[in-house]
Amino acid sequence: MRIAVIGAGIVGVTTALELVSHGHEVVVFEKNTGIAQEASFATSGFIGPGLIHSWTVPQMAARVIQKMMFGSGAYSFHGLKNIPLKWLWQWSSACTHADFKLKIESLQRLAFYSQEVMKGISEQYGFQFELSKGSILVCRQEKEMKQFQLQLDLMTANGIAFKKLDPTETRILEPALSEEIQFFGSILFPNDEVANCRQFALLAKQQATLMGAEFRTGQEVLPLSLESSKQIQIPLQPKEDFDHIVVCAGIHSKSLLKHLPVNLPSLAVHGYSLSAAVREHIDAPVYGIVDAKHHIAIARMGQRIRVSGITEVGNNKKPPNECVQLLYKTLNDWFPGAAKTHEAVQVWRGTRDMLTDGLPILGHSGVPGIWLNTGHGNHGWATSCGSARAIADMVSSRGCEMDLKGLGIERF
Ligand SMILES: Cc1cc2nc3c(=O)[nH]c(=O)nc-3n(C[C@H](O)[C@H](O)[C@H](O)COP(=O)(O)OP(=O)(O)OC[C@H]3O[C@@H](n4cnc5c(N)ncnc54)[C@H](O)[C@@H]3O)c2cc1C
Numbered sequence: 001m002r003i004a005v006i007g008a009g010i011v012g013v014t015t016a017l018e019l020v021s022h023g024h025e026v027v028v029f030e031k032n033t034g035i036a037q038e039a040s041f042a043t044s045g046f047i048g049p050g051l052i053h054s055w056t057v058p059q060m061a062a063r064v065i066q067k068m069m070f071g072s073g074a075y076s077f078h079g080l081k082n083i084p085l086k087w088l089w090q091w092s093s094a095c096t097h098a099d100f101k102l103k104i105e106s107l108q109r110l111a112f113y114s115q116e117v118m119k120g121i122s123e124q125y126g127f128q129f130e131l132s133k134g135s136i137l138v139c140r141q142e143k144e145m146k147q148f149q150l151q152l153d154l155m156t157a158n159g160i161a162f163k164k165l166d167p168t169e170t171r172i173l174e175p176a177l178s179e180e181i182q183f184f185g186s187i188l189f190p191n192d193e194v195a196n197c198r199q200f201a202l203l204a205k206q207q208a209t210l211m212g213a214e215f216r217t218g219q220e221v222l223p224l225s226l227e228s229s230k231q232i233q234i235p236l237q238p239k240e241d242f243d244h245i246v247v248c249a250g251i252h253s254k255s256l257l258k259h260l261p262v263n264l265p266s267l268a269v270h271g272y273s274l275s276a277a278v279r280e281h282i283d284a285p286v287y288g289i290v291d292a293k294h295h296i297a298i299a300r301m302g303q304r305i306r307v308s309g310i311t312e313v314g315n316n317k318k319p320p321n322e323c324v325q326l327l328y329k330t331l332n333d334w335f336p337g338a339a340k341t342h343e344a345v346q347v348w349r350g351t352r353d354m355l356t357d358g359l360p361i362l363g364h365s366g367v368p369g370i371w372l373n374t375g376h377g378n379h380g381w382a383t384s385c386g387s388a389r390a391i392a393d394m395v396s397s398r399g400c401e402m403d404l405k406g407l408g409i410e411r412f
Pocket of ligand 1: 249376
């Protein structure tokens with residue numbers, strides 16, 4: 001079949017690779033001049049089910065709103081008009097709804113499956129993408145560990161490995177941790193990983209191209225229409241017919257679907273990362289580290305250290321100094337001297353497409369020929385390969401290996 005993929009972020013590129021390896025003729029449309037230039041550009045890099053943090057645990061909405069309104073460097077908020085009330089209401093309902101545990105489990109399951117699929121792809125094609133094993137959630141205070149307990153209980157029930165560590169045990173694993181910092185303890189996720197998302201996207205594109213997929217960059221697809229739902233329209237070009245279209249356009253998916261009866265309750269939630277060269281290898285982290293207080297990640301990616309996080313809503317034109325300073329401070333709290341933060345630091349702002357229940361949408365849109373693989377929010381790198389395989393299986397009318405219950409558009 002002839003299939004169009006809209007968007008060449010990590011989700012679109014992995015979808016293209018899966019579709020072409022299922023034997024389809026694939027054309028990828030990307031509005032930027034290159035691939036992975038938006039949300040997939042400089043992510044924290046975390047993969048695996050351990051540090052999946054759902055946006056829909058009880059009290060999450062209240063906690064985040066309070067932090068945004070009353071000031072916490074990790075949360076930045078630029079005006080109520082940027083958060084549609086309907087979105088807010090649906091989100092806070094999702095946080096208290098009886099099925100919130102099922103939602104977290106779905107996300108953990110998808111991340112688990114995705115990691116397996118990614119491993120298979122990397123082995124099959126020999127991809128090298130700065131992968132390192134294991135992540136650690138470091139908790140300054142006991143209450144931070146308690147806030148994570150619900151996820152840990154679900155992991156225990158589902159056989160996902162983790163281990164609670166005291167500070168001494170943590171320091172054995174992470175010898176470069178600052179001697180100054182006092183903390184309560186940590187949680188080790190030995191099977192989680194950290195890796196370079198953009199690099200994987202570039203390799204996957206190269207492989208998909210070798211297998212026959214066509215990537216058309218610099219081509220912005222106009223909003224899809226109900227009358228000709230299987231046609232792609234690029235400005236000043238004739239319409240082009242496809243058997244199926246898969247929408248993988250991240251935060252732009254909503255506007256692509258605006259003429260269709262498809263309700264995509266997404267919100268743009270921005271985040272930041274700093275990438276700087278490693279100063280001394282001995283001072284750099286071994287594992288992917290997440291500071292539970294600020295939800296800020298510190299990870300080594302090849303020859304660089306990346307510090308990332310922040311939840312920002314609204315149209316702020318320039319990076320708020322407070323947010324960026326918090327990234328530097330968090331690095332300095334845990335790994336002082338690990339990175340060359342006085343030279344050539346790359347500061348990046350990316351936009352997550354966050355749906356009200358924190359899960360992506362995978363499946364048929366309800367409009368003939370249009371499929372959705374979007375809404376990946378905080379975890380699109382961790383869920384990309386599994387989502388791509390699931391969509392390719394569905395489009396090809398094959399049975400999916402993974403249970404996709406609760407991930408379709410019908411839930412909205
Ligand atoms: C600071 C930060 C840290 C993060 N850390 C992690 C992490 O550790 N682990 C993790 O799993 N996730 C992480 N994420 C989330 C992850 O980055 C996203 O979920 C993921 O990149 C989404 O990928 P995507 O392909 O859906 O979107 P994108 O990468 O944004 O790709 C969408 C593409 O569609 C293109 N497009 C849109 N509209 C059109 C159109 N009309 N025509 C043609 N092309 C179009 C865009 O140009 C873009 O290239 C992080 C995000 C941020 C901001």
